Amino acid sequence: MPIPYVDTIARVNYSEIDQMGVVYHARYAVWLDVARTEYLRQAGMSYRELEATGLFLVVGDLTMRYHRPARYDDVVNVRCWVRELASRRVTFAYRLTHAERGTLLVTAETRMLSLNHQFEPTRLPAGVAALLHVTPDPA
Amino acid sequence: MPIPYVDTIARVNYSEIDQMGVVYHARYAVWLDVARTEYLRQAGMSYRELEATGLFLVVGDLTMRYHRPARYDDVVNVRCWVRELASRRVTFAYRLTHAERGTLLVTAETRMLSLNHQFEPTRLPAGVAALLHVTPDPA
């Protein structure tokens, strides 16, 4: 059954905050990585397995919009889904909210390129593409 | 005299590369931060001084496009300039190239919001805005 989206949870640790007392903006990109990794796992293939087949899914474009800051020890929900799918790329979208208060923190998108281990563009294998279900933006 | 752009140099260290042997995509965001900090310094005001006046310049939007990967021990040139300026925000643009070969690695943009220390939008002080010269995209 197709997955509409996957939620992962991140608790802000001390290494992630800066002297404004908020999460340093670049750190969110790591949570996006963890989120799409969990999406793939729940869809049926771990990224470790996928990479072992000779494929890389590499970030070609990253956009992040920062709505409100997360603070130390906050629990953040990272919702991740597939926004677009093409023969050689897939776009994941993300919506980060404060897990307790529900307030919107960050919206983001990563366009992933399918590359072989010589870093050349290559078609997504049918078995991988079949796991990736394009979904309208969830609430 | 207005600054058209500022170049900074980063040498890729071991902590910045992943198991593909290339710089992990989120690390470039730190180099952008260093680059705009140097821009401000060369323009006449360190960000440390700016923050001490009660202002934050916070990343509101980040976009990065990855053209080619940088590898361990590569020297990367980060060119930084001001693309847009408004009363409460400033947009920096970036062009990262391999310092020896000149190949394009990454293009990026950060829209910075002017906030006071209560995280409320506030006008850029005239003395700060005067240091920021909008420049057409350099080569």
Next chain:
Amino acid sequence: MPIPYVDTIARVNYSEIDQMGVVYHARYAVWLDVARTEYLRQAGMSYRELEATGLFLVVGDLTMRYHRPARYDDVVNVRCWVRELASRRVTFAYRLTHAERGTLLVTAETRMLSLNHQFEPTRLPAGVAALLHVTPDPA
């Protein structure tokens, strides 16, 4: 009832591995931080609350011994306990193992100094010291 030790779990993400395909050695220090934060929480006081009382627990000494490497997507168990307690400092010890195979990965120790918000040494409040139970090294 005193806590003998606390176990936390970390799954290795892509940002944490280097081009040898193993976790970059400095990253483990973040997991130690998360581990002692959870220790405090389970003992009855979050570090966020503790910091709000005017205290910092700052790392004065860090030692890590690397026995075997962790790899991408491995799940690591971080066991954390209190090894020593004095009026102005507390020493946490750590034992990291591969969660599935049980093999020893890293042993570590951090000596934490009790400082006030002017970074001056200060006695651990009785209420905090009472939560910290010195425990013989667990298996």
Next chain:
Amino acid sequence: MPIPYVDTIARVNYSEIDQMGVVYHARYAVWLDVARTEYLRQAGMSYRELEATGLFLVVGDLTMRYHRPARYDDVVNVRCWVRELASRRVTFAYRLTHAERGTLLVTAETRMLSLNHQFEPTRLPAGVAALLHVTPDPA
């Protein structure tokens, strides 16, 4: 001519500081890595070349003692030298000082193990060992 020690410079950037306004303790480990890489380069062999010969120099033990904190935009001098040399390992020592004020910030040591690309202990090649000169601790 043997090198007694190598000095490298790091300027603290925003990503490296935490909400206490000081460098997060784990970040110093990256500067140590950069410092010993520069030591090797100045001694006559880049680590990139060394790794290409089939060798890894892997951190087996890390110790850091934190004397005083570095703050945002501070310039830090990292002095690095060889403290011990054996057939299969080399110990680098480090002394970090505030570049302007000269105050001591951090002392550290990393014991590096010589491994082949199957992660098995292996003798340091004579050509590498010849570059590493044990030096008494400098001032």
